[in-house]
Amino acid sequence: MCGIVGYIGDRDCADVLVNSLEKLEYRGYDSAGIAVLENGVIKVEKCKGRLENLRNKMAADGKPYGHVGIGHTRWATHGEPSDINSHPHGNKRVTIVHNGIIENYRQIKEFLISEGYSFVSETDTETVAKLLDYYYTGDPVDTIIKVLAEIKGSYALGIMFRDFPDRIFAVRKDSPLIVGKGEHENFIASDVPAIMQYTRDYYLLDTNDIAVLTKENIEFFNIHKERLEKKLNTADWDVDAAEKGGYEHFMLKEINEQPTAVKTTITPRITDSMPDFSAEGFDAAKLSSYNKIYIVACGTAMHAGMVGKYVIEKLARIPVIVDIASEFRYRDPLIDKEDLVILISQSGETADTKAALELAKLNGADTLAIVNVKGSSIARAADMVVYTHAGPEISVASTKAYMVQISVMYLLAFELAYGTGRISKEQCEKYTKELQNIPSVIKEAIGLxxxxxxxxxxxxxxxxxxxxxxxxxxxxxxxxxxxxxxxxxxxxxxxxxxxxxxxxxxxxxxxxxxxxxxxxxxxxxxxxxxxxxxxxxxxxxxxxxxxxxxxxxxxxxxxxxxxxxxxxxxxxxxxxxxxxxxxxxxxxxxxxxxxxxxxxxxxxxx
The missing domain is CATH 3.40.50.10490 (Glucose-6-phosphate isomerase like protein; domain 1)
Known part of the structure; x- marks a missing residue:
């Protein structure tokens, strides 16, 4: 929904934050804001509207200067888009940015009001900022742990404490957040493109992992304050992949990237003109043994699932049910351990799709995720994963992600049909070769x-x-x-x-x-x-x-x-x-x- 960033290092913090937010504006653009620690004081600049409004405001007012800060671009949930409801939120001691929804914020707000706190915004985020202040006794990590025990919902939080001018803090549950590692500088961000101009190296945070960043070091703790070791990942995208590359809009660029995206997605899964998911660790016999298949997704991804349903049923003769993720768990679906549930999500963070995955696992069904983002929540939770190799998709309207999702559905359909004996090896090879030719046909279609x-x-x-x-x-x-x-x-x-x-x-x-x-x-x-x-x-x-x-x-x-x-x-x-x-x-x-x-x-x- 929203995009958050954080920086600590030697650069001009305001410039880094705004540049990084620009790469996340696709996640929301109702308002934008930054908080920078300047001479021992947390200075906040924020306003309603696009990031450009914030730039203009700082050009007129003077931007805060420092080397530690957090930033936010908002898609409004609680409270209308306004200057007051814009992030960051907090007070002189604690300031935060937040992506997600705090489900029990009303109860927390009522409690804090009874303790003498007052509120200026309509947001659920302000309650978390005030709760951090309420519990703060001098140890930020202890304070964060206490707050995590109180709040319910989804969150990715970037946090600054005035008393700790050389650190920023971060924690997540259900909402995406990465920690970027640079040379004498470190970052937090909702997505990799935000920091790629500065570093390709990053850590993935698991649920309620707490990250403490200085410019030279990154430490991780669990909710018991035990230190954690995290794997360092490296983004394999070209930096140019997150830029427009001469096109007027990202959407047009991404339409034109579809032939390459499809080829990059299907090529590693084809051997000798046959579908081959061995790199994903699939058991082909198991894949063909399910009584029925559910495909669960939202929006465009659900439409890719509709294509998958037609093709799987036609070729493999296995019943397929396509469900809108937001409705799936509320109709008490008849799923069990003999079923396969396929979850499709570009980001791998779609809340309703994640909830559907959890329900499927609770009922004993096997789960297969088709996602674009490595290490995303859905990818980590699913039993099996197929990564689509579309690269970053920035435009809100999905194009190449849809195309690569369909291409994976075709390969799965061919694998299932061959595995169940519904089509011969010769037929499977024919279909697979036709799919291999599709990138050139897509390119021809772009010529229209x-x-x-x-x-x-x-x-x-x-x-x-x-x-x-x-x-x-x-x-x-x-x-x-x-x-x-x-x-x-x-x-x-x-x-x-x-x-x-x-x-x-x-x-x-x-x-x-x-x-x-x-x-x-x-x-x-x-x-x-x-x-x-x-x-x-x-x-x-x-x-x-x-x-x-x-x-x-x-x-x-x-x-x-x-x-x-x-x-x-x-x-x-x-x-x-x-x-x-x-x-x-x-x-x-x-x-x-x-x-x-x-x-x-x-x-x-x-």
Whole structure:
């Protein structure tokens, strides 16, 4: 949700904090702020709005100067976006930044008020700052341990104590936080890109690990104040991967990175034209023995799961249930030790998906995580992990993460189908070779950019539109609709084309845009029939279809022909123009493509 950073070293702290926050602004941009220890006093600068507002404020007021500090960029949960609700929070003795939600903050607040404390903000974070002050008796680690015993919820905290001007403190539970190790300087951050301009080396914090940073040293403690040894990791991304690289927006850059991301993800899992997950330690026989499979995810990742469901059921004939993670545990799902639960999450920190994983393990099911971030909470908790090698995805609207998630689902489907004897080795090799060719087809689809710009110009004045498709094309239409609505702010919904006549067709008005996806040959005739139904009622039809789809005159107003690929793999091809249409519609409307309103990249609270 929010992004936090911290620095201790010899550099100008304010500059480091703001530069690092810039790399985390995709996590929230309702407000921003920093706290710097200057001449024994904790100086705070913060304000509502984008990070640029904070820069302008400090340019006018004068930035705090020092070598120790913490910073925050906010996605509002408790309390509206405002200067007062902006982080950091605290008082003269203790100041903190926080990512997460404190579930019992009301009880804590009532207690602290009874003890004489007053509050100025509406945030849950201020209660933690005041509770730290309440328990503080001169030992920061003891104080933090006492507070951890009181608070409930999710948190990643960066903490400064005025009495300890040469240290910063950090702790996490459920919300991501790393500790960066540099030369005569050290860092905390919500994500690796924030510190990559300074160091590639970092530690991962486990639940309630407490980190104490000086400029020369990093120490770790558990909640019993016992020292811990942590493994030092090294980020293997190029620094340029977290920068725009000449593109106008991260989203466009990441669309163009999809061929490479897919190739990088699938290549290590293919040997002699066959799926090979031996590096992940999978037992192929076990993988094919489950009674049923659950795929649990949120948003775009859930749409990747929908593709996985179609392909696994078609090829392996194993029942697959796709669940929205936020609903999964509340319907008391029928899972047991004979089932496999697949969790899909780009960040590996999605709160609802983590909760689903915990429920699955509690019921004895095996769990398999498909995540992009190494060492993330979901990756560490799952029984099996497949890392997608997409590199950093900065734009809030997911593109390449979706594509690599689908590519993993295909490989798993091929492995399952071969393992259960539903397809022969020759068929498995054929499908795998077709998948290996997909990066070049995706690149060809990116060449449809000009056509997509033109289509985008036809959507600018739309108040609402529909996406329709059948089978795998329905899954594609769901993702296309989500992409458009989240960055263009045009209301759009996706429907299984055959469901139109059960009510939705009543929404069709003159010139209302309907984007139809037709790539599945066995469903082509029926979907074209549905398109004719909306066209007869005045819709402006935009058809995204395979190159061999037969389209009669006046069935569609505009047609985007996709490059040829194996029919089963067409969702990976169709995704590209749907992403580009959404992107250029948002650009033409003048929206902030990478930071759409009200959204954050990683949803680390329920």
């Amino acid at each position: 950019e000009k056509d997509c710009q033109f289509i985008a110009s036809k959507l600018l004045n739309a108040d609402s539109l529909l996406y329709i498709g059948r089978g795998l094309d329905y899954a594609s239409s769901m993702e296309g609709s989500l992409k458009l609505k989240e960055i263009s702010y045009i209301h759009s919904e996706s429907y299984a084309a055959g469901e139109l006549k059960h009510g939705t067709i009543s929404l069709i008005t003159e010139n209302m845009p309907v984007i139809a996806v037709v790539t599945q040959k066995d469903l082509e005739e029926k979907t074209i029939s549905n398109i004719k139904e909306v066209k007869a009622r005045g819709a402006m039809v935009i058809l995204v279809c395979g190159e061999d789809v037969v389209v009669e005159d006046k069935v569609a107003d505009y047609i985007i022909r996709l490059p040829k690929a194996e029919q089963m793999l067409m969702p990976m091809v169709a995704a590209v123009p749907l992403q580009l249409i959404a992107y250029y519609t948002a650009v033409l409307k003048g929206n902030d493509v990478d930071k759409p309103r009200n959204l954050a990249k990683s949803v680390t609270v329920e």
